Each structure stands twice: as structure tokens, then as C-alpha cells.
Amino acid sequence: MLKIKIYGILLLMLHVACNDPDSTPATTAKDSAGTETPPPSSSIKNIVFFGNSLTAGYGLDLSEAYPALIQAKIDSLKLPYKVINAGLSGETTAGGNSRINWILKQPVHVFVLELGGNDGLRGIPLEETKKNLQEIINKVKEKFPDAKLMLTGMRVPPNMGRTYSENFHKIFTDLANNNKIALLPFLLEGVGGEPELNQADGIHPTAEGQKIVAENVWAVLKGLLQAE
Structure with missing residues (x-):
């Protein structure tokens, strides 16, 4: 119970931290290594991680964010995929819905959608959050009907009821x-509410926390890659 209360308090800080004007979001035109994305070859497929500060790796080097850790795992297995970190700190589902068409200018073979947490912390009407997420999904499917999609779930404290x-x-x-x-039911499983796995702000995962997040994501994502 104490852990749940602590996590609730910490999550309330996420809205402020994710909207810190001094934060540096991951540039959506760059890959997980921070280099410009080259034109994909016919043998390499793009995995786009589209999310907020949790995907962008807030407070960490881009190479420590979970999308980069997924790329390292992919490389170790010699799989033909290139990870693109399209995380943006402070992003809401409305912002993501406005930004998605720009992201879809590049080929997308696997799309991982990690948005909604900031909506919940702001108390945005559930119908609006769901509508925005659905529209993002629709746009991806319309532009790339053969792409594999994955959605990551999030939880919010009961402050809104x-x-x-x-x-x-x-x-x-x-x-x-x-x-x-x-679907990955909860992105931060095993990390949320664990002080030693979060940065000094008590919100964003440390490098060690990101490793657990990467394992959470990989547990679901690997099935999509095998199905390609």
C-alpha cells in the first residue's frame, strides 16, 4: 500500500518533469544511436518507438533509453531491424496525433505506441485520449497496412478518482x-514505484530501470519480429 501511494505521488510529478522546458527530447529524425537515419535498404526494416519521455530516455543518454537497448538486443541476434526513437518529452496523445504524419514519412515495418500517461496525469477526458490513440493507429495502418503494431499500457494513480x-x-x-x-499491459512493470530504479526526480527510470523496461517491451515485441 505504501509503495502504491509513493508511486501515485511520483506519477503526479511526471506532468511537471515531462514539460520541463529545459528537457531535451529525443529528436524524432534520429535513430537510437543519435545519428541521422539513413535511407533504409531493402533488407533492413524500421521499428518506430513513438512515445513520450519514457521512450525518449529523459535524463539519460539516448543510448541508455529502452529503444537503444532493444537495438542492441536485435544486433546481438543479427536480426534485420533498425530502431528509430521517436520519443518526445511531455508528449500527449493529442500532440502525438498531430506529429504522427511527419513520422510516417519514413518506412515503418513495426510501430510501438507509448502514449497516454501525460493525458492521465492531466485528467484529460478518457474519450479524448482513446480517440487520439485510435486516430494514431488508423494513420499508421492507412499509410503502412502491413506494419505490425504494438501498444504499451500505462497506469495512473487514483487521484482523479x-x-x-x-x-x-x-x-x-x-x-x-x-x-x-x-499489447504490453504496463510499460513500467517492476520499475514504477521502485526508488532505486528511478532517477532523483523519482519518476523517470535510471539506466538500470530502462533495462527492465526494455525486457518488458522485448517480451512482447520479439513475437512481432518473429512473425515478420
Whole structure:
């Protein structure tokens, strides 16, 4: 119970931290190594991680963010995929919906959608969050109908009311089921609320925390790559 309360307090800080004007978001035109994305060859497929500060690796070197760790795993297995970190600190689902068309100017073979946490912390109406996420999914499917999609779930503390927090989490399950896409129920499983796995702000994962997040993501993502 204490851990849940602590995590709730910490999550409330996320809205402020993610909107810090001094924060440096991952540049969406760059890959996980921080280099300009070259034109993909016919044998290399792009995996786009589209999210907020959790994907951007807030407070860490870009190479320590979970998308880069996924790239390292892919390279070790000699799989033909290139990771593109399209995380942006402070991003909401509305912002992501406005930004997605720019991201889709490059080929997308696998798309991992990690957005919604900032909506929940702001108390944005659930219908709006769900609508924005659905529109992002629709745009990806329309531009790249053969792309594999994965959605990462998030939880928010019950500060907005238990009904809101429970229905917020349900958004991700509903979207995954309705669109028949892969789902990671909770991105921060094993990391959220664990002080030793989060930075001094108590919100964003440390490098060690990002390693756990990467394993969470990989547990679902590997199935999509095998299906390619």
C-alpha cells in the first residue's frame, strides 16, 4: 500500500518533469544511436518507438533509453531491424496525433505506441485520449497496412478518482482488442514505484530501470519480429 501511494505521488510529478522546458527530447529524425537515419535498404526494416519521455530516455543518454537497448538486443541476434526513437518529452496523445504524419514519412515495418500517461496525469477526458490513440493507429495502418503494431499500457494513480484510473488503464486493453494489435499491459512493470530504479526526480527510470523496461517491451515485441 505504501509503495502504491509513493508511486501515485511520483506519477503526479511526471506532468511537471515531462514539460520541463529545459528537457531535451529525443529528436524524432534520429535513430537510437543519435545519428541521422539513413535511407533504409531493402533488407533492413524500421521499428518506430513513438512515445513520450519514457521512450525518449529523459535524463539519460539516448543510448541508455529502452529503444537503444532493444537495438542492441536485435544486433546481438543479427536480426534485420533498425530502431528509430521517436520519443518526445511531455508528449500527449493529442500532440502525438498531430506529429504522427511527419513520422510516417519514413518506412515503418513495426510501430510501438507509448502514449497516454501525460493525458492521465492531466485528467484529460478518457474519450479524448482513446480517440487520439485510435486516430494514431488508423494513420499508421492507412499509410503502412502491413506494419505490425504494438501498444504499451500505462497506469495512473487514483487521484482523479478510482473510476477514472481503472477506466484509463482499460483504454489500452480495449484498443488492443478492437484493433487486434499486440499489447504490453504496463510499460513500467517492476520499475514504477521502485526508488532505486528511478532517477532523483523519482519518476523517470535510471539506466538500470530502462533495462527492465526494455525486457518488458522485448517480451512482447520479439513475437512481432518473429512473425515478420
